[in-house]
Amino acid sequence: MKNAGLRCFLYSINEQIRALAGSHPKSVLTGFKCVQTHSLQDLQQPAVSSKVFVQRDYSSGTICKFQTKFPSELESRMDKQQFEETMQTLNNLYAEAEKIGGKSYLEGFLACLTAYTIFLCMETHYEKVLKKIARYIKDQNEKIYAPRGLLLTDPIERGLRVVEITIFEDRSVGSGR
Amino acid sequence: MSAVMITRKVRKWEKLPGKNTFCCDGRVMMARQKGIFYLTLFLIIGTCSLFFAFECPYLAVHLSPAIPVFAVLLFLFVIAMLLRTSFSDPGVLPRALPEEANFIEMEIEAANGNVPSGQRPPPRIRNVQINNQIVKLKYCYTCKIFRPPRASHCSICDNCVDRFDHHCPWVGNCVGKRNYRYFYLFTLTLSLLTIYIFAFNIVHVVMRSVDQGFLNTLKETPGTYPLNMNTFLLVCFFTLWSMVGLTGFHTYLISLNQTTNEDIKGSWSGKNRGQNPYSHKNIIKNCCEVLCGPTYPSKMCYHDDLGVICFSLFLTSFSACFPQKTTAPLIPNEHTPDDVKPSIAAEKSSGPKDDQPPAAKLPPLASPETDAETSIAKNQ
Numbered sequence: 001m002k003n004a005g006l007r008c009f010l011y012s013i014n015e016q017i018r019a020l021a022g023s024h025p026k027s028v029l030t031g032f033k034c035v036q037t038h039s040l041q042d043l044q045q046p047a048v049s050s051k052v053f054v055q056r057d058y059s060s061g062t063i064c065k066f067q068t069k070f071p072s073e074l075e076s077r078m079d080k081q082q083f084e085e086t087m088q089t090l091n092n093l094y095a096e097a098e099k100i101g102g103k104s105y106l107e108g109f110l111a112c113l114t115a116y117t118i119f120l121c122m123e124t125h126y127e128k129v130l131k132k133i134a135r136y137i138k139d140q141n142e143k144i145y146a147p148r149g150l151l152l153t154d155p156i157e158r159g160l161r162v163v164e165i166t167i168f169e170d171r172s173v174g175s176g177r
Numbered sequence: 178m179s180a181v182m183i184t185r186k187v188r189k190w191e192k193l194p195g196k197n198t199f200c201c202d203g204r205v206m207m208a209r210q211k212g213i214f215y216l217t218l219f220l221i222i223g224t225c226s227l228f229f230a231f232e233c234p235y236l237a238v239h240l241s242p243a244i245p246v247f248a249v250l251l252f253l254f255v256i257a258m259l260l261r262t263s264f265s266d267p268g269v270l271p272r273a274l275p276e277e278a279n280f281i282e283m284e285i286e287a288a289n290g291n292v293p294s295g296q297r298p299p300p301r302i303r304n305v306q307i308n309n310q311i312v313k314l315k316y317c318y319t320c321k322i323f324r325p326p327r328a329s330h331c332s333i334c335d336n337c338v339d340r341f342d343h344h345c346p347w348v349g350n351c352v353g354k355r356n357y358r359y360f361y362l363f364t365l366t367l368s369l370l371t372i373y374i375f376a377f378n379i380v381h382v383v384m385r386s387v388d389q390g391f392l393n394t395l396k397e398t399p400g401t402y403p404l405n406m407n408t409f410l411l412v413c414f415f416t417l418w419s420m421v422g423l424t425g426f427h428t429y430l431i432s433l434n435q436t437t438n439e440d441i442k443g444s445w446s447g448k449n450r451g452q453n454p455y456s457h458k459n460i461i462k463n464c465c466e467v468l469c470g471p472t473y474p475s476k477m478c479y480h481d482d483l484g485v486i487c488f489s490l491f492l493t494s495f496s497a498c499f500p501q502k503t504t505a506p507l508i509p510n511e512h513t514p515d516d517v518k519p520s521i522a523a524e525k526s527s528g529p530k531d532d533q534p535p536a537a538k539l540p541p542l543a544s545p546e547t548d549a550e551t552s553i554a555k556n557q
Contacts (some may be wrong), residue, residue: 009410017483030359037489051276051277051280052280053277053280053281056325058305058307058312058314058325058326059306059307061307061308061322061326061454062309062325062326062327062340062455086290096528097471098470098471099471100465100466100469100471104470105465105469105470106474107472108468108469108470109469111472112362115258115261116252116257116261116359117253122469124472124474125471125472126471126472126473126474128472130474156476158271158272158274158277158476159270159476160326161270161271161273161277161322162277162474164276164277
């Protein structure tokens, strides 16, 4: 279980570097020279994984909301309750980001008065909530998903279109936990 | 260790396959054809300069010094809104990565079942119900995604844009979810500025005519043909009517919570009138949603950070030596142009602030929220 969790974590780093370096194997390797080599060798072997994409739920309009339906591919890995709770919390956070109320009016009005130069020094409310969401996803990954060999990708990395869940196949025969 | 650990963030906008041009390290995003945008800028700045040079001294002395002051403020606001509309990301949706595209393809094939050979497969459409109205989501073959409701693919910029309104050549960019309110404020304030300048032109001519006579006033118009006040008055006059018309049209669209694209296609008119599922059926609420809604983040300039391992290694090896910067250190890769590589290798920086989660803070460098004029001034 620990192995799968560590591999999952290192895979996510590798994936990000690979995406950034344009899948150039040399730049991935040079980037990791300082890391322990045994994990690097692990990464060099093709990681067996599949991905599930949780789509947006447009039933309430164009607000950012994801479907809470439990994907069948995750049935063997985690329980439905946990997943639905994660998705519901994410939806609530996005609703908070996009809420139109007194605070957003004030922000918009102040910004308009200053010809939107105020955003040079101030973070928008949406950005603040996005940071909160990133922290929540990291937390969920560490506590719930990584121990089960899963990895949640922050939807903002995919343009707020999907929640990508990477499923890592455990290499060892048997349960591997 | 020092040379190896220098990495370069390949920003999302650098990998964007659409037909956009980027400047100032991703702060500025525009369409390829910028000629008409420069014309817009020239017309506005030219007309206002002539107004300030030839009319304001007379008006300030004979009427009130507040007149040129207000004109300057209005002019600066117009330019700010124009630059903001032109340079910001309109709400471009990033294209699907290969795995996501394959996943969607598999879903479509599963839904279609077995299509007999020789027959065309059914069109790729997903139906969603929004506020008791069935909305069809079309599949974009270029971006390989099912477009969200109200999104549309701009053929000029070759991107799918969220809440696509139209592609405006005058601002050199698409108008979409993120920059619609700036576009509306631009048209509104430009109308006001044009009316203001035109009105005070008339006042100026009338006041001089009272002193000197009408014909003498016209003879003494400063400047030589074609760059004289009369030409610009004419430009002002025609601009006035087109801008007021455009502002009126967009005010109508905002009150109904419709986009220009939907209006042109007639999605919610005719037999569908009154069934716009996005409208709150209340003019005030619609205006508030469009103009006072949250400021959405850019999905193109929200770039990935390297993982925590590299980040912490950087912090320990570099933070003591080098000043805090928000750029990530650089590795030349196959995307880096050759002339930049030596400077990249020499450049040092430390990672962003401590304890930030990897995908959290938008460094101001790549943030489209940065005021375009100041960032350009900084770079120049």
